[in-house]
Amino acid sequence: MHIVTAKEMYEIDRFAIEKGGIDGRILMENAGRAIVDQITNLVDNTERILVLVGSGNNGGDGFVIARNLLNKGYEVIVLQLVADEKIKGDAAYHKQLFINFKGKIQLVQEVTVVEQYLSNADVVIDAMLGIGISGEVRQPFKQVIEVVNKLEMLTISVDIPSGVPADEGVANFTAIKADYTFVVELPKLSLYLEYCSPFYGQWRLVEIGLPHTTFSQDNLIETWNQKNVVETLPKRNRYSHKGSHGKGLVIGGSHTMPGSVAMTAKAALRSGSGLITVGTVQEAIPSIASYCMEATYISFLSNEGIITGLPAIDFSSYDALAIGMGMGRSESTASITKKVIVDAKIPILIDADGLQHIKGDLPLIKQRQHPTVLTPHPGEMAMLTGYSVKEILTSPFKVSKQFAREHGVYLILKGVHTIISDPNGRQWVNTTGNAGLAKGGSGDVLSGILLSMMMQNQSLNDALTNGCFIHGASADILVSEQRSKQDLVATDVIDGLTSVFRTLI
Numbered sequence: 333m334h335i336v337t338a339k340e341m342y343e344i345d346r347f348a349i350e351k352g353g354i355d356g357r358i359l360m361e362n363a364g365r366a367i368v369d370q371i372t373n374l375v376d377n378t379e380r381i382l383v384l385v386g387s388g389n390n391g392g393d394g395f396v397i398a399r400n401l402l403n404k405g406y407e408v409i410v411l412q413l414v415a416d417e418k419i420k421g422d423a424a425y426h427k428q429l430f431i432n433f434k435g436k437i438q439l440v441q442e443v444t445v446v447e448q449y450l451s452n453a454d455v456v457i458d459a460m461l462g463i464g465i466s467g468e469v470r471q472p473f474k475q476v477i478e479v480v481n482k483l484e485m486l487t488i489s490v491d492i493p494s495g496v497p498a499d500e501g502v503a504n505f506t507a508i509k510a511d512y513t514f515v516v517e518l519p520k521l522s523l524y525l526e527y528c529s530p531f532y533g534q535w536r537l538v539e540i541g542l543p544h545t546t547f548s549q550d551n552l553i554e555t556w557n558q559k560n561v562v563e564t565l566p567k568r569n570r571y572s573h574k575g576s577h578g579k580g581l582v583i584g585g586s587h588t589m590p591g592s593v594a595m596t597a598k599a600a601l602r603s604g605s606g607l608i609t610v611g612t613v614q615e616a617i618p619s620i621a622s623y624c625m626e627a628t629y630i631s632f633l634s635n636e637g638i639i640t641g642l643p644a645i646d647f648s649s650y651d652a653l654a655i656g657m658g659m660g661r662s663e664s665t666a667s668i669t670k671k672v673i674v675d676a677k678i679p680i681l682i683d684a685d686g687l688q689h690i691k692g693d694l695p696l697i698k699q700r701q702h703p704t705v706l707t708p709h710p711g712e713m714a715m716l717t718g719y720s721v722k723e724i725l726t727s728p729f730k731v732s733k734q735f736a737r738e739h740g741v742y743l744i745l746k747g748v749h750t751i752i753s754d755p756n757g758r759q760w761v762n763t764t765g766n767a768g769l770a771k772g773g774s775g776d777v778l779s780g781i782l783l784s785m786m787m788q789n790q791s792l793n794d795a796l797t798n799g800c801f802i803h804g805a806s807a808d809i810l811v812s813e814q815r816s817k818q819d820l821v822a823t824d825v826i827d828g829l830t831s832v833f834r835t836l837i
């Protein structure tokens with residue numbers, strides 16, 4: 333499903349009205365009614381409802397909601413926070429219908445009066461500002477938002493919590509903290525920004541009859557969900573043999589960090605790889621092998637438990653490789669990573685310490701004739717780009733698209749809403765995962781799953797989006813069935829892959 337910016341939402345709206353011939357007043361009626369259907373599931377008609385409306389079409393939705401709730405026997409008052417002449421077009425039409433239906437509207441701009449109305453209500457419907465907001469929230473909205481947030485009453489936002497920007501790039505704002513938000517037709521970008529999404533509370537999409545398409549081809553962002561995975565994940569052929577499912581190489585680890593490559597290798601095997609070889613220091617092999625007996629091992633030259641040299645490896649005998657996990661950041665490991673980037677004429681995934689190594693070698697990556705996948709978390713992304721973590725979290729879509737295009741890489745910016753970007757600038761947002769994954773080792777497991785997916789017979793975009801989905805889905809199933817977000821650890825996520833694959837295939 334497309335994730336839209338405000339501009340794209342307006343384009344779709346305009347298309348539906350101008351080319352599709354749908355009257356904007358019908359769209360507004362559809363939006364209001366669809367939201368009322370949701371509200372009636374949450375709110376009993378003995379509860380008193382206050383609808384806060386502003387000057388735009390978001391306020392217009394508010395009038396439709398108020399009228400339809402009134403028809404269903406709810407006690408409803410509309411507080412209009414702007415002067416009468418500010419309400420125009422479709423919103424004015426629906427305001428008049430509400431009046432015709434004997435609806436009560438109070439024109440209020442002093443916050444103390446708003447407070448009095450709030451104290452006599454059980455539920456507040458927030459239809460003040462929608463996706464048309466620009467700049468900082470002005471009065472009286474700012475004060476009203478602060479008052480609503482202070483009160484412990486059920487708050488339901490229409491389309492977007494008032495004050496939250498629809499798009500990325502605005503770090504500081506005053507906004508309603510909604511319990512529920514009913515988002516009109518398509519998800520807005522800010523739903524997937526970790527500093528905005530908490531304001532939405534629980535959210536759901538409501539359909540109002542718009543086409544699900546976007547017109548600006550330079551900003552294609554989609555969610556990746558279970559339906560997409562089921563459609564694209566290759567089934568295992570009855571006549572396959574181990575060579576059909578990829579031979580992968582995992583390079584990394586050190587004497588003090590053997591666990592990371594162990595988990596990457598095990599996760600790769602548990603997600604379908606035919607054969608996995610681990611290249612690491614001799615000292616680490618016994619402990620890794622006892623956890624991952626299915627893998628084979630190459631002992632790398634080492635000094636004090638750190639890899640110092642690359643043995644002669646025929647990279648062409650592998651289908652893909654992952655490098656960097658637990659490898660350390662010495663000069664020797666950095667030069668090994670550099671050599672692998674140049675010599676290995678196969679798809680490569682670079683994670684963790686490997687990302688630190690390549691900062692100065694991005695031009696070498698651009699020259700590669702085979703795909704390169706980078707999997708930074710925001711801290712590593714900051715190191716690679718020179719932006720601060722805050723700047724990255726404020727504009728994660730823009731920053732990652734720019735980086736993927738500029739350096740010709742597949743970029744997986746990990747986080748609550750992991751963003752996958754391809755070198756052409758297409759982007760997907762993963763929809764699985766939970767805070768149980770916020771533990772050391774989760775990223776190593778992801779690298780293993782991705783390595784395996786990269787070797788299965790699917791496009792690289794599908795491989796990476798499916799891999800991210802499967803990783804998060806494992807954590808979700810575990811947390812819902814046997815573990816908690818507290819005790820979940822990375823190796824559980826590997827064990828949980830069984831449930832994911834049994835569900836998906």
Ligand SMILES: NC(=O)C1=CN([C@@H]2O[C@H](COP(=O)(O)OP(=O)(O)OC[C@H]3O[C@@H](n4cnc5c(N)ncnc54)[C@H](OP(=O)(O)O)[C@@H]3O)[C@@H](O)[C@H]2O)[C@@H](O)CC1
Pocket residue numbers: 341342344345359360363386387388389390391392393418460461462463464465466467468469470471473490491492516540542
């Ligand atoms: N297909 C669709 O998309 C459909 C969309 N629909 C709905 O329409 C909504 C979008 O409507 P919209 O475009 O009228 O914008 P919206 O946010 O209601 O108001 C903007 C007004 O607010 C004001 N204002 C702006 N910034 C401000 C600030 N910082 N601080 C204070 N005030 C500020 C400014 O007014 P001004 O005071 O400047 O004259 C401006 O005119 C959308 O979210 C959805 O709910 C549905 O009806 C069905 C179809």
Ligand SMILES: Nc1ncnc2c1ncn2[C@@H]1O[C@H](COP(=O)(O)OP(=O)(O)O)[C@@H](O)[C@H]1O
Pocket residue numbers: 684709746747748749750764765766767768769770771772773774775776777778803
């Ligand atoms: N709160 C969260 N919600 C969803 N996914 C999360 C959350 N925290 C972490 N993750 C996921 O867990 C993984 C953590 O990776 P990373 O930071 O590299 O961990 P490590 O380096 O310790 O292995 C990423 O895939 C990330 O998307």
Ligand SMILES: [K+]
Pocket residue numbers: 390458459460461462489490491492493494
């Ligand atoms: K709103």
